[in-house]
Amino acid sequence: MPELHQLVLAGADERDLTRIDEYRAVGGYAQLERARGLEPQAILDQLQASNLRGRGGAFFPTGRKASFLAKGTGKPTYLVVNADESEPGTFKDHEILLRVPHRLIEGCLVTAHAIGSQNVFVYLRGEYLDCFEVLRAALEEVHAAALLRGVTIVVHRGAGAYICGEELALLESLEGKRGQPRSKPPFPAVTGLYAAPTLINNVETIATVPKILELGAAEFAALGTPDSTGTRVFCLSGNVVGGGNYELPMGITIRELIYDVGGGMAEGRPLKAVIPGGSSFPILTADEIDTPLSYDALAKVGTFLGSGVVIAIDDRCCMVQLGLRVAQFYMHESCGKCTPCREGTRWMVQLLRKIEAGEASQGELDLLLSVCDRILGKCLCPLGDAAAMPIASYVDKFRAEFQAHLDEGGCPFAGESSLEDLFAPVDQHTQQPVAVGVST
Amino acid sequence: MSAPSFAEEVREIAAQYPQSRSAVLPALRLAQERHGGWLPPAAFEEVGEALGLTPAYCLSVASFYDMFHLEPVGRHLVEVCTNICCGLEGAQGVLEAFERELGVAPGETTEDGSVTLRAVECLGGCGWATIVAIDDRQRRAVKAADVPALVEELRGA
Amino acid sequence: MASSELVTVVVDGRSVQVPKGIGLVETALAAGVEIPVFCYEPRLGAAIGACRMCLCEVEGMPKLQAACTMTAQDGMVVRTAQTSEKASEGQEAVLEFILVNHPLDCPVCDKGGECPLQDLTFRWGPGNTRMTFPKRTFDKPIPISPTIALDRERCILCYRCTRFSDGVAEDGQLIARNRGAQSMIATFEDLPYRAPFSGNVIELCPVGALTSTQYRFLARPWEIQNTPSVCGLCPVGCNIHATTREGKVKRILSRNHPEVDQGWLCDKGRFAFPHLYADDRIVDPLRRAGRRRFEEISWEDALDEAERLIRGAEGRVLLALSGSETVEQAYALSKLARQGLGSDAVVMPEPTFAELDAFRAPLSAIGAAEIVVVVGDQPVAERAPVVDLWIRGARRAGAEVLEVTPSGDIQAPPGGAPEACRALARDHDEVGTRLREAQRAVVVWSGSPQGIGQLAALASTLGFGGKPGSGVFYLPATPNGRGVAEAWAAAGEGGATQPTHVGVLLISGDEAASDPQVRDLANRAESVIATTMFRPSVSGGFVDLVLPGTSYLERDGTFVNLEGRLQRARRAVIPPGPDELAWTAQLAARFGVEVSPYPAKVFEEVSAIAYGGVSYGAVGERAELVERPPVPASAGAGTAPRRSAGGGPLQLLRYRPLFSGPAVERVPELQFQRPEAEVELAAQDAQVRGISSGDPVRVSSNGTSVELRARVNPRLVAGAVRAAIEHVGALAGGVEVSRVSGGRKVSGDAEPEASQ
Numbered sequence A: 001m002p003e004l005h006q007l008v009l010a011g012a013d014e015r016d017l018t019r020i021d022e023y024r025a026v027g028g029y030a031q032l033e034r035a036r037g038l039e040p041q042a043i044l045d046q047l048q049a050s051n052l053r054g055r056g057g058a059f060f061p062t063g064r065k066a067s068f069l070a071k072g073t074g075k076p077t078y079l080v081v082n083a084d085e086s087e088p089g090t091f092k093d094h095e096i097l098l099r100v101p102h103r104l105i106e107g108c109l110v111t112a113h114a115i116g117s118q119n120v121f122v123y124l125r126g127e128y129l130d131c132f133e134v135l136r137a138a139l140e141e142v143h144a145a146a147l148l149r150g151v152t153i154v155v156h157r158g159a160g161a162y163i164c165g166e167e168l169a170l171l172e173s174l175e176g177k178r179g180q181p182r183s184k185p186p187f188p189a190v191t192g193l194y195a196a197p198t199l200i201n202n203v204e205t206i207a208t209v210p211k212i213l214e215l216g217a218a219e220f221a222a223l224g225t226p227d228s229t230g231t232r233v234f235c236l237s238g239n240v241v242g243g244g245n246y247e248l249p250m251g252i253t254i255r256e257l258i259y260d261v262g263g264g265m266a267e268g269r270p271l272k273a274v275i276p277g278g279s280s281f282p283i284l285t286a287d288e289i290d291t292p293l294s295y296d297a298l299a300k301v302g303t304f305l306g307s308g309v310v311i312a313i314d315d316r317c318c319m320v321q322l323g324l325r326v327a328q329f330y331m332h333e334s335c336g337k338c339t340p341c342r343e344g345t346r347w348m349v350q351l352l353r354k355i356e357a358g359e360a361s362q363g364e365l366d367l368l369l370s371v372c373d374r375i376l377g378k379c380l381c382p383l384g385d386a387a388a389m390p391i392a393s394y395v396d397k398f399r400a401e402f403q404a405h406l407d408e409g410g411c412p413f414a415g416e417s418s419l420e421d422l423f424a425p426v427d428q429h430t431q432q433p434v435a436v437g438v439s440t
Numbered sequence B: 001m002s003a004p005s006f007a008e009e010v011r012e013i014a015a016q017y018p019q020s021r022s023a024v025l026p027a028l029r030l031a032q033e034r035h036g037g038w039l040p041p042a043a044f045e046e047v048g049e050a051l052g053l054t055p056a057y058c059l060s061v062a063s064f065y066d067m068f069h070l071e072p073v074g075r076h077l078v079e080v081c082t083n084i085c086c087g088l089e090g091a092q093g094v095l096e097a098f099e100r101e102l103g104v105a106p107g108e109t110t111e112d113g114s115v116t117l118r119a120v121e122c123l124g125g126c127g128w129a130t131i132v133a134i135d136d137r138q139r140r141a142v143k144a145a146d147v148p149a150l151v152e153e154l155r156g157a
Numbered sequence C: 001m002a003s004s005e006l007v008t009v010v011v012d013g014r015s016v017q018v019p020k021g022i023g024l025v026e027t028a029l030a031a032g033v034e035i036p037v038f039c040y041e042p043r044l045g046a047a048i049g050a051c052r053m054c055l056c057e058v059e060g061m062p063k064l065q066a067a068c069t070m071t072a073q074d075g076m077v078v079r080t081a082q083t084s085e086k087a088s089e090g091q092e093a094v095l096e097f098i099l100v101n102h103p104l105d106c107p108v109c110d111k112g113g114e115c116p117l118q119d120l121t122f123r124w125g126p127g128n129t130r131m132t133f134p135k136r137t138f139d140k141p142i143p144i145s146p147t148i149a150l151d152r153e154r155c156i157l158c159y160r161c162t163r164f165s166d167g168v169a170e171d172g173q174l175i176a177r178n179r180g181a182q183s184m185i186a187t188f189e190d191l192p193y194r195a196p197f198s199g200n201v202i203e204l205c206p207v208g209a210l211t212s213t214q215y216r217f218l219a220r221p222w223e224i225q226n227t228p229s230v231c232g233l234c235p236v237g238c239n240i241h242a243t244t245r246e247g248k249v250k251r252i253l254s255r256n257h258p259e260v261d262q263g264w265l266c267d268k269g270r271f272a273f274p275h276l277y278a279d280d281r282i283v284d285p286l287r288r289a290g291r292r293r294f295e296e297i298s299w300e301d302a303l304d305e306a307e308r309l310i311r312g313a314e315g316r317v318l319l320a321l322s323g324s325e326t327v328e329q330a331y332a333l334s335k336l337a338r339q340g341l342g343s344d345a346v347v348m349p350e351p352t353f354a355e356l357d358a359f360r361a362p363l364s365a366i367g368a369a370e371i372v373v374v375v376g377d378q379p380v381a382e383r384a385p386v387v388d389l390w391i392r393g394a395r396r397a398g399a400e401v402l403e404v405t406p407s408g409d410i411q412a413p414p415g416g417a418p419e420a421c422r423a424l425a426r427d428h429d430e431v432g433t434r435l436r437e438a439q440r441a442v443v444v445w446s447g448s449p450q451g452i453g454q455l456a457a458l459a460s461t462l463g464f465g466g467k468p469g470s471g472v473f474y475l476p477a478t479p480n481g482r483g484v485a486e487a488w489a490a491a492g493e494g495g496a497t498q499p500t501h502v503g504v505l506l507i508s509g510d511e512a513a514s515d516p517q518v519r520d521l522a523n524r525a526e527s528v529i530a531t532t533m534f535r536p537s538v539s540g541g542f543v544d545l546v547l548p549g550t551s552y553l554e555r556d557g558t559f560v561n562l563e564g565r566l567q568r569a570r571r572a573v574i575p576p577g578p579d580e581l582a583w584t585a586q587l588a589a590r591f592g593v594e595v596s597p598y599p600a601k602v603f604e605e606v607s608a609i610a611y612g613g614v615s616y617g618a619v620g621e622r623a624e625l626v627e628r629p630p631v632p633a634s635a636g637a638g639t640a641p642r643r644s645a646g647g648g649p650l651q652l653l654r655y656r657p658l659f660s661g662p663a664v665e666r667v668p669e670l671q672f673q674r675p676e677a678e679v680e681l682a683a684q685d686a687q688v689r690g691i692s693s694g695d696p697v698r699v700s701s702n703g704t705s706v707e708l709r710a711r712v713n714p715r716l717v718a719g720a721v722r723a724a725i726e727h728v729g730a731l732a733g734g735v736e737v738s739r740v741s742g743g744r745k746v747s748g749d750a751e752p753e754a755s756q
């Protein structure tokens, strides 16, 4: 049975680490002190050697990203923490922020020192009021303890938009604009916040940094697998007994996470499918759950580790309904800037609704795949792909179920699916000026 | 000392940022609080005035984000996550229970103006489904059966 | 940014050399390959890569790339839809997505026939649609202002219009609202898009979503003609196309002159053309028949009458010019007066300053400047609108822009321009030093020319004469004041004289006819002959003979803009009667002066004297700026400003609004753009008087007063108040402003009441 191995969440089960004295009691802020005595480059070297890779979804090597930061621009360098966590299935940053805020702050200060930044912005998901309060209190303690040394940490609250988790949309939003992604290049490391060099990292990534210094890069890298080093706070949800966040070394299998760590499927029902990574990624069937949760292993089965998500789905779920609900999410969250995503997600929803109703023709099922294909690789940011990829995978892996909807002229679950009639915010009533018939 | 005016508060927030435009979201949030939970046209004028932006610009920004309300809302806001993880764990039943108890459809406000019910996208509590946010405070593992008591609590509040 | 280094790029197998860093769309064009675009428009700032129409394959990159966001790098190998299957599929996909929600109403769309989307669909698009669901529907079309209509169903959300509003004009009024599939173009609370440059969004729109209310359903592209000309309504002289159909002007479009206007027009230039068809337009000559009555007479009789009146004056002739005449018109009239009638008496529309020519530069120099300083009392946008866009562009490009004006970054008192220039010229002045050290520095003078010698002195001190990227701009008040002055000078020897006794006053143009000073002279003249387009200009019984005038859109000829650029105006439509040149030629003949009725001939005569003999044909459709003369030795003399005296402690800054004048007044759909009946006060002055924004106030001086609404402008310098000329009547100089106690709030469109 796999053992929990806590780095980011270490100590939080035993103590109230939202308090600075408790955090100090488990060695908190010692790494900050050490780091400040080190040359910035030495810290960056440690990050490189640890092979820490981003926990926000794209899994980009953190040390490498920091090395891209433009130097000598005459502009300040900014550190931005991505705490916008909104990928369906993801709730680890929520837990980290609530329970180990000081580890994140320590990570911010260490990283800021490493990249020569005086200004840190934490872009916090607007809905996380609880985290905001915890973080604010923690920052007050840090301020009182005179740990900031001239560095400012501003917690900037978002206001409800999934796309603001995408790094350039986040920067736009932080600059006081609509959160629409900018086209890359230029990359944030050169032209980021206020057109200055900017390093953007996920909450978990930054909260891992003090632990890497504490353990040393080699010991950290020895955890997990060669390509996916260290631990992850895995987000387990769906029809499982024990949904929650579990920090473990990377490389444990999906099966171990669901059955050994998570206590198995609720009511002992059969597992039908697993969404790894988050709703943006291709689905796996129950046959594929011996895949280890590491970058390479998941790539081999055509999917991703994303933000460390595992959504376990039991046999009661209609895959067309799942597809419809996921498509509705992306339609709702598409920023509206680029054509394929804005128009394509809506079209997908229209097609899926028709398939679910049993009114679609064979041609329309093919059309759905064609629409996905026409979105893929053509959008300004990855959100379009994030809509097209999973839907295409549902059809691919559960083709028979889609086909049954066509053949039977309706949903084979006959009203008994767990996602039956699930209401989506795209259909929400509003008196605002909107297009008529957008969602249908 | 008298309470700071809206413009003063906004300018204080803006001072945290290298460019004052960054304060648009916090200023809109503050304006929304001051206007009973939504943003009437006057709110955009106030925010624009305080930050040197046009009301149109402020509307353009606000209308992009789900947490800004461009029409009146009730004194309490009940938001039920109906994304897939909560959906798998019975979110639709919870939403329907609220619809029954409150007598409104998602997006609507009760006639007495006390509660607005909304379905929302993933609230970041997938392992603790179903998540219901009441006035931005999240309740975990809400079941349809819990709803009458929650509504009772709201009506009492 | 493009550099001078050349790089080699291969596009669809064709190798081209282009400057490193230029856009890939331009690079492909250089290779003879057209990459279709919708959202891409370099004049709107950095590419946003939104529409995805320009997807291409770039060797070494796994995914398709938006060509508009890429720049040319050495060794780049690009394959567009013409040679790459992947790119072609991408393009087809994007086009299909664009059409998913685009109505198929091309036959009734104003854009039909000149629509990039229609063309692309025709060339690349799918023959039939796979989209069988209902499209987005909206109420349509909705007016977003009296001049612009919006059809949201046709909108493809390329964000060109909103980027213009936000990032070029910086008016922040036309916005995108909502998100995703619900995104739409809107204004705040459906209020009209009220801003000086709003009409540019019509031309920017690549489909028929934003259309001109003046042009809607009027003409199909294949029935129209476009005449290249220049706008004659302000001293910028933006280059235009006048679209005509069946002999009438239907719309005005921009015609990008990269040094002058970058393809932008103000709404006056774009929308004021219907004044040609105003009800009160004079089409036949009029002779006074009673105290306040005119009778229509034939042209033959009119010329006889003119001859009679002129002969009666025995050389005591005074010519009053408007500054809106073409060079040729002004020359013809001046030649008649000076050579035929022997009179050098003239009222010029405004003074001109040849001593600034040594620091002449194209307007684009503002956009490229490192530092721009603006001095003077008149708001730039009201006086020479497109100059305001150049200044904004400079600021966005990173230039330091400093306004040393009554409501500027550095507040200057009214009439403070000369002093500001003097201060900048001082040795240790900080801004002055930056101006001196910059390779590209510009000073703009917007307002009364009182003390303008200081500007020439400053430019000379700062060494602008030797720096081609640096220059000064004086913004004149009239469209062609400079050309008119040059034409007058070319028509005779010596300078102007002051008439002691006016026999006949020859008034040229509506502006001169409405000028209080000219009206004064008219009252003292024995007889008055006026050329105007509109009846009210000659009402009041002071004119004896009226000869119908024409508009710049009806004339052939040349204009000299504020840069000193000679530009060619072309006749887009035929005027209702003979134009000024035609009858001046006939009249001149009666006095033994030879004036050609042909502008080309007249121009050649002027040119030989004033423009170095350049031929009419050589002026060209995209006129070039002539070279600078050497810096005059005397640059530096400047007169001290005169303080205007008056009856109150506050200095009244009167400005002539952009949206004013005889043309604007006649276009109902432009009335919403006219300034509110308000007076601006500095915060401090308002406070001591207990005035706040919106209060009704009385502005008074020496027993004259007007009632206006107050607007507190925190940027305005204390001691100054500002109002549009049309709202303050004859008030000038020192005034007092007081709250009208118990007064109602004056509403925005209330007429100001003038009382004695």
Ligand SMILES: Cc1cc2nc3c(=O)[nH]c(=O)nc-3n(C[C@H](O)[C@H](O)[C@H](O)COP(=O)(O)O)c2cc1C
Residues within 6 Å of the ligand: A053, A054, A055, A056, A057, A058, A059, A060, A062, A082, A083, A084, A085, A086, A087, A162, A163, A164, A165, A166, A167, A168, A200, A201, A202, A203, A205, A206, A381, A382, A383, A386
């Ligand atoms: C649509 C979209 C949403 C995203 N949301 C998040 C998010 O909520 N949190 C996050 O850390 N990264 C998110 N990302 C990834 C970020 O763009 C970025 O890669 C990440 O913050 C970098 O940090 P890391 O390297 O530490 O992972 C999102 C990306 C996309 C395309």
Ligand code: SF4
Residues within 6 Å of the ligand: A163, A180, A181, A333, A334, A335, A336, A337, A338, A339, A341, A342, A379, A380, A381, A382, A383, A384, A385
């Ligand atoms: S892919 Fe979607 S979210 Fe991303 S830029 Fe395009 S429209 Fe916006």
Ligand code: FES
Residues within 6 Å of the ligand: C036, C037, C038, C039, C040, C048, C049, C050, C051, C052, C053, C054, C055, C066, C067, C068, C069
């Ligand atoms: S033209 Fe390139 S994305 Fe629109």
